Amino acid sequence: MGVADEQIRVSETVKRTIDRHRREGESYNDALERLLADESAGDFADGFGRWSADEVDRVREGRRSAKERRKRRMRERVDDTA
Known part of the structure; x- marks a missing residue:
């Protein structure tokens, strides 16, 4: 996974959501990369234009x-x- 070189502010609600989805030993950056990759993998528009x-x-x-x-x-x- 990538190296975190910036910080971003998120609300407590967003942080709790990420915490719920984090795997043991996984950094926030790793969790976000995984979750965002999972999200785009099923994107409805992905098949258009192929x-x-x-x-x-x-x-x-x-x-x-x-x-x-x-x-x-x-x-x-x-x-x-x-």
């Missing part, structure tokens, strides 16, 4: 095509019941 434009177009076309097939099947079912 597909190429071609992949996006392929997926969009597949969704559009599937939607049209569903609509066609629904119209056919309505026509069969009439």
Whole structure:
């Protein structure tokens, strides 16, 4: 883990929260690095921007095509019941 070379002020509430999450023998810096890494690992936006434009177009076309097939099947079912 990194070496702490600055100090920051935190509220008692924040300090207690970090204390609850600290592992035995872990420094505050180590705990914060671990917690922040854990937090960003599950970030909702992490996956955005990973597909190429071609992949996006392929997926969009597949969704559009599937939607049209569903609509066609629904119209056919309505026509069969009439």
